[in-house]
Amino acid sequence: MAASTAALRGITKQYKDFTLGPVDMTVPAGSIVGLIGENGAGKTTLLKILCGVNRADDGTVDLLGGFPADAATRAKIGVVFEDAFFYGSFTAAQVARSLAGMYGARWNADSFSAYLRRFGLDAGKKLKEYSRGMRLKLSLAAALAHDPELLVLDEATAGLDPVVRGELLDLFLEFIQDERHSIVMSSHITADLEQIADSIAYLHNGQLLFQENKDDLLQEYGVLHCGEDVLTSLPAGLVVFTRRGAYGCESLVRERRTVQELLPEAVCDAARLDDIMRFYSGRDAQ
Numbered sequence: 276m277a278a279s280t281a282a283l284r285g286i287t288k289q290y291k292d293f294t295l296g297p298v299d300m301t302v303p304a305g306s307i308v309g310l311i312g313e314n315g316a317g318k319t320t321l322l323k324i325l326c327g328v329n330r331a332d333d334g335t336v337d338l339l340g341g342f343p344a345d346a347a348t349r350a351k352i353g354v355v356f357e358d359a360f361f362y363g364s365f366t367a368a369q370v371a372r373s374l375a376g377m378y379g380a381r382w383n384a385d386s387f388s389a390y391l392r393r394f395g396l397d398a399g400k401k402l403k404e405y406s407r408g409m410r411l412k413l414s415l416a417a418a419l420a421h422d423p424e425l426l427v428l429d430e431a432t433a434g435l436d437p438v439v440r441g442e443l444l445d446l447f448l449e450f451i452q453d454e455r456h457s458i459v460m461s462s463h464i465t466a467d468l469e470q471i472a473d474s475i476a477y478l479h480n481g482q483l484l485f486q487e488n489k490d491d492l493l494q495e496y497g498v499l500h501c502g503e504d505v506l507t508s509l510p511a512g513l514v515v516f517t518r519r520g521a522y523g524c525e526s527l528v529r530e531r532r533t534v535q536e537l538l539p540e541a542v543c544d545a546a547r548l549d550d551i552m553r554f555y556s557g558r559d560a561q
C-alpha cells in the first residue's frame with residue numbers, strides 16, 4: 276500500500292444548517308482521488324479543511340507529514356478553488372511576480388511561463404478580460420508552477436470545453452506519474468473521474484458513504500432491470516434502492532456478478548458513478 280500524502284481522520288464541521296462528518300479520507304501517494312457528491316454535500320468544505328483554508332471543529336489532518344496550518348506545509352500544495360482568484364486588474368505577468376514573492380525558492384518562473392503557453396494564455400492581458408475557462412487555466416498554472424506535491428482541485432474542469440478538459444486530464448495523469456505527486460479533485464463531471472481517478476470518495480449529505488478503488492467500485496455496483504416478483508427473490512442486502520415504474524423496476528445492486536448469476540434472465544448493467552449517486556439520492560429522498 277502506498278504511503279499517503281494526506282489523511283483526514285474524524286473530521287467534523289458544523290455550520291448553521293449543515294453538519295459535515297465525521298469523515299475519514301486518505302490520498303495515497305502517486306494517486307488521484309475523485310471526490311463526488313451532490314450540490315451542498317460538503318466537498319468544498321472538506322477540501323478547504325484539508326488544505327488549511329478552513330478549520331475543522333474536530334478531527335486531524337495529516338498533510339504531507341505536517342499540518343495544514345504550517346506555512347511550510349502549505350507551500351507544498353497547489354490549490355484551485357472556484358471562489359479564490361487574483362485581482363481583475365492584474366495581468367498573468369503581475370500574478371507571477373506576486374506568487375514569486377509568496378513561494379520564494381519554490382516558485383519556478385519558467386514553469387509558469389511554460390504552462391501559460393501550453394494553456395494559450397496571454398501574459399499581458401488583464402484577468403478581468405479572461406473567460407471563466409481562462410481563469411481556471413491561470414489558477415492551474417499558478418497551482419502547478421511551484422512544483423507542489425499535492426494538488427487540491429475543486430471543480431477545476433467545470434466550464435471548460437471537452438478538448439481543453441481532455442488536455443487537462445492528460446496533464447493530471449502526467450503529474451502523478453511519480454510517486455511523489457498526488458491529486459484530490461472534486462467534480463460533477465463524473466466521466467472525467469471515471470477516466471483518471473484511482474479511488475472515488477462519495478460525500479453525501481455531509482457523510483462519506485465510501486472511499487473505494489474506482490475499478491472495484493464500477494465492478495461492484497450494477498443497475499438491475501426486472502419485475503417486482505423477480506426482485507423480491509434477491510437477498511435483501513444486495514439491493515441499495517429500487518425505482519418502480521409502469522414497466523418494471525430499476526435497482527442499484529451490489530455484487531453485480533452474484534446478482535447476474537442469481538437472475539440470469541434479468542439485465543444487470545455495470546453502474547456508472549452517476550447511477551450510484553442517482554440511486555443513493557433517491558433512497559434518501561424517500
Ligand SMILES: Nc1ncnc2c1ncn2[C@@H]1O[C@H](COP(=O)(O)OP(=O)(O)OP(=O)(O)O)[C@@H](O)[C@H]1O
Pocket residue numbers: 290291292293312313314315316317318319320321
Ligand atoms: N461559511 C459558511 N457558513 C455557513 N454555511 C456554509 C459555509 N460554507 C458552506 N456552508 C454550507 O455547507 C454546506 C456544504 O457546502 P459546500 O460548498 O461544502 O458543498 P459542495 O459539496 O462543495 O457543493 P457544490 O457541489 O454545490 O459546490 C452547504 O449547505 C453550505 O450552505
